[in-house]
Amino acid sequence: MINIAHFRGHQHVNRVRAVVAAVVLASAATGCGSGGPADTARPADKPTAAKPSNGQAGAGNPSSGQAGAEKLAADPGTRYTAVAVPTMEGLVCDEGDGGFHFGSDLDMSVTGDDGLKEIEDEGQDVADEVSCFGSPRNVLRKGTMSASAPTFTARTHLYEDVPDPTASLNRIFDASMDLAKDYGRNLTGAPKTVTSSSLVVKCRQNVTDTFPMTTCLWANYGAAGVLDFFPFDDQYVPVDSAARLTRDFVAGALKK
Numbered sequence: 001m002i003n004i005a006h007f008r009g010h011q012h013v014n015r016v017r018a019v020v021a022a023v024v025l026a027s028a029a030t031g032c033g034s035g036g037p038a039d040t041a042r043p044a045d046k047p048t049a050a051k052p053s054n055g056q057a058g059a060g061n062p063s064s065g066q067a068g069a070e071k072l073a074a075d076p077g078t079r080y081t082a083v084a085v086p087t088m089e090g091l092v093c094d095e096g097d098g099g100f101h102f103g104s105d106l107d108m109s110v111t112g113d114d115g116l117k118e119i120e121d122e123g124q125d126v127a128d129e130v131s132c133f134g135s136p137r138n139v140l141r142k143g144t145m146s147a148s149a150p151t152f153t154a155r156t157h158l159y160e161d162v163p164d165p166t167a168s169l170n171r172i173f174d175a176s177m178d179l180a181k182d183y184g185r186n187l188t189g190a191p192k193t194v195t196s197s198s199l200v201v202k203c204r205q206n207v208t209d210t211f212p213m214t215t216c217l218w219a220n221y222g223a224a225g226v227l228d229f230f231p232f233d234d235q236y237v238p239v240d241s242a243a244r245l246t247r248d249f250v251a252g253a254l255k256k
Contacts, residue, residue, distance in 0.1 A: 072165060073197040078256065079222040081119065083128035083156045086252025088245075091132040091151060098131030098150040100230075105183040106208050108215055108228040110157050112175025116168065116224075119158040126158045130253065138230055140211060149230040152242075154249055156225035166200050169193075169219035173202045176217060176226065180206070185213070194243045201246045203239045212236045216246040223254055 085093050101107050110127070118125045131150040140149045162168050173191070181187060191204040199220040206213050214229040214237040227246050229237040 070196045072195055072200060075163075075221045077221075079119075079160065080158050080254045080256055082255040083126070083130070083158070083253050084255045085130055086249055088132060088248055088252060091134055093130055093132040095128075095130060097129055097153055098133065100131075100147065100149045100153075102208060106180070106185065107153075108155070108176065108180060108226050110155055110172060110176060110217070110224060110226050111179050112172040113157060113159075113168070113224060115171075116157075116159045116162060119160060126156075128156050130154045130156075130249075132249070138232055140230065142210070152227045152229045152237075152245065152249075154225060154227045154253070156223060156253060158223050158254075160222075162219055162221050162224065165219040165221055165224075166195070168224065169200050169202055169217060172219065172224055173204075173217045177204065177206075177215075180215075184208070188212075189239075192239050192243070194240075194247075196247060199247065199250055201243045203242050203246070205236050205239065210234075214239060214242045216242050218246055218250060220250070223250075225250070 085095055087093070097107075118127075120126065131153045133148075134151045137148045138151055139146050177185075177187060177191075186207045188205045188207060191202055193200065193202045195201075199218050201216055201218040203214060203216040206215060212231045212234060216227045216229070218225055218227075227242070227249060229242050229245075231237065
């Protein structure tokens with residue numbers, strides 16, 4: 001099982017952030033979570049932007065999303081040079097992992113993008129990380145120990161060109177989920193794809209140690225990324241809510 005190694009506090013004065021309790025969770029998961037996806041959580045535990053949706057979380061067409069969904073528009077030619085900390089309703093976002101990460105390679109990453117050329121910043125690949133917290137803070141508990149966790153963490157990669165976002169997302173999603181599964185995440189339910197005119201989002205629920213996680217990967221013509229949603233009171237963040245928050249995040253984070 002997991003081991004909470006240490007806590008540490010930090011504060012970003014320029015953004016008047018609250019102190020974030022930090023925790024490292026170590027060792028691979030054993031998939032000992034129980035129960036099925038939940039569509040609702042206590043209203044006080046949900047950030048304004050993450051209102052739960054109707055229907056079973058994780059349900060839906062695994063390949064094309066809901067009926068009547070938008071289609072991806074033609075490439076507008078927009079490319080990005082930076083990832084900003086977005087302003088999101090009901091959430092406070094900041095750079096970094098928010099002081100929380102899983103050990104033993106259980107943190108989600110973007111893989112399977114070998115055919116895409118990343119934009120580099122001073123010789124370094126761009127893979128910015130942002131975390132967003134709701135109010136009140138999400139708390140994960142393990143035995144007698146507890147730690148504050150973000151609503152989600154996000155990693156974003158910028159590319160010179162993504163000619164086919166849907167095909168690229170499918171490759172990235174499969175590779176990233178397979179790698180996460182190899183390191184101990186247990187996938188549950190079916191993946192669901194939601195397409196808008198500006199990007200494609202694909203989400204799936206999973207269990208990391210005992211924690212029910214919802215993970216969304218996304219792509220457009222110039223970028224791709226992953227958002228990993230932490231549970232409220234041991235309940236999955238509904239897939240529809242996670243997909244909606246993913247779209248909101250991308251809209252505020254990508255900068256030309």
